[in-house]
Amino acid sequence: MNGINTKHFETGSKCPPIDPEKLTVYNMRYCPFAQRTILVLLKKNVPFDTINVSLSKKPEWFLERNPLGKVPAIQIGDKIIYESMITVDYIDRVYGGKTLNPKDPYQDALDRMLIERFTLALPPHYRLFYGQPSEITPEQRKEWSQEMLDKLYVLEEALLERQTPYFGGDSLMMVDYMIWPWFERILAMPAFAPECVLDPKRFGRLVKWIELMEQDSAVKAYRVTTEDFLEFRRSKLEGNTNYNIIADRQ
Structure with a gap:
């Protein structure tokens, strides 16, 4: 789960190197929709890399991958999939381990x-x-x-x-x-x-x-504290959203 707590890339940045053999998640650390995808990957023990992106200053290379400009998006080789329910269904079908969607x-x-x-x-x-x-x-x-x-x-x-x-x-x-x-x-x-x-x-x-x-182990691994949510909320309300609250402590 390399990159979960790293800084968020912004407009004008260069896309970091991507391992074509490994699943990559385009994420925002405080987004509940992206969290869905991360939780499923953790639960199913799927190796993945994370690239955090700013949603208020979206990198150009991210918009090329997802024209909607939203997270989550996942990339495997040249395949790119976005929208939270679609990404989790794909992961549940393609990767081994316990199937999380009901068979019925x-x-x-x-x-x-x-x-x-x-x-x-x-x-x-x-x-x-x-x-x-x-x-x-x-x-x-x-x-x-x-x-x-x-x-x-x-x-x-x-x-x-x-x-x-x-x-x-x-x-x-x-x-x-x-x-x-x-x-x-x-x-x-x-x-x-x-x-x-x-x-x-x-x-x-x-x-x-x-x-x-x-x-749950997946929930605990990705959990954001109440204090961090409140700090993120405060920065957003002040008009200067700080996506790197956790990253700055690393």
Whole structure:
């Protein structure tokens, strides 16, 4: 996993050398979508290199590889694939180890529908996380916090219906990794939105799922601390996004 915590390349930089025999991930260290791909690679023990790129000052050579200008993107030889759900499906099909997507097509469909329903919680999450605090009234903060929590309740209901510790069943599967990255960020939110706490009385199963996920080796290997998320948020709100908070400590 060479390069995970290295500095982010910017506009005007030269693309670093790429090993054509090895999978390369174009990544941004604080992007939850890119985190999906990294988690799957770590879980499946796939050797890979990481090239971190600035999303506010995108390198020209990165835009040549992904015209959408988004992460994640993966490259193997001259093959380039982007979009998080597409990259993880490709990795799960091509590389050995435990298959993370369900073999049953119906269960796979159920998991993907759950992921889509979960994404309804993201608009209020982003409004709270990256909205200028001076422009958000206490009433708006409470309203958006409640909206996010209400939309997250679909996950509590899913765990109750499935009667399993993970969304994927008795063991962690693709659906769990596709949802997890935002919970690292949600856990940081009470620092600036105290209403965003997951009450164990309401979210008992989801809180237990979080505790299990925090013990997963892939999650632990790539985890960003609450302090680093808050520092990244502060720099972004100030208009000078610092992508290299972790790299600068190396």
